[in-house]
Amino acid sequence: MAMSTDKQLLIVEDDEGFARTLKRSFERRGYDVLSADSLETVTALLASRRPSFAVVDLKLGAQSGLACVQALHEHDPSMVIVVLTGFASIATAVEAIKLGATNYLAKPSNTDDIEAAFARSGGNPDAPLAPRPTSIKTLEWEHIHEVLKDSDFNISEAARRLGMHRRTLARKLAKRQVG
Template identity: 80%
Template sequence: MTSERVLILVEDDEALAKTLKRSFERRDYTVLTADSHAAVLSLLGNHKPGYAVVDLKLGPESGLVCVQSLHAHNPEMLIVVLTGFASIATAVEAIKLGASHYLAKPSNTDDIEAAFARSTGDPSTPLAPRPTSIKTLEWEHIHEVLKDSDFNISEAARRLGMHRRTLARKLAKRQVG
């Protein structure tokens, strides 16, 4: 396979992976999927993708290891890191390891393709801070703790230092996804 329109999608969330795969296939990409670093290495043995979309948090693994392996396999590959847990530290490391762009979730196929198209930096990017409400920060923290506790509400509530019913009420107001 040539690397022209071959994309490797590294995502451990099956529903998101399936959605992105279908969307990229409609745009004439050949999409290979992997849910771990080992799966990425296996795919790289037989394929030479020109594009990659990598989730930063792959269960217990870091997607940064995948970024490093993908870049080592093909330094010309355009790699976009997607994350629901964006931070300056991981953005810097992703770029150092070979990622072309770093996008916060939710991002769609249009956002990712736009990132592939922007292979150089943009000095006119505005320096405005990303507005984040306290409710959004709280929700992101709750979701991260939930994911780390395998979505066990009792365990997540213990780790968050709140009553299980309080956490259940918060979750009922906003769906986990």
């Protein structure tokens, strides 16, 4: 029972359980849901399908979801793309938006959050510009995530570039992970 493509959604997520839960939840809301777990699967699906919406996990195993965001946006610039991540940082949010994402959500996010993000695909020029004090810990966190992004989310390589032991970096990531 294929539905019209105006509510066709592609979920790009390598966590099978989470992907299955999201798929069922969106199907109950009337979406025709496709699933992929890698850039290769996304590319194969785009050969025959044209989803209007996409939810992309930032970290797909050893791959970065940013490549999927780029491929989806190049395929259809009007597609509404929401990036989900358990490793939220300003650096990856900026890259996701530059590559075509319309929104960026930290995990845990549910179907309501994602659907609200679909509706907020435009920017808000009235967003408050309140000054936010930046702590040393926040600066460290941002730097770690910039290096992680630059090393394609390879923890061993990021630890080497940061000059710290791999296990130390893994502990820092586990402690601050959002979701």
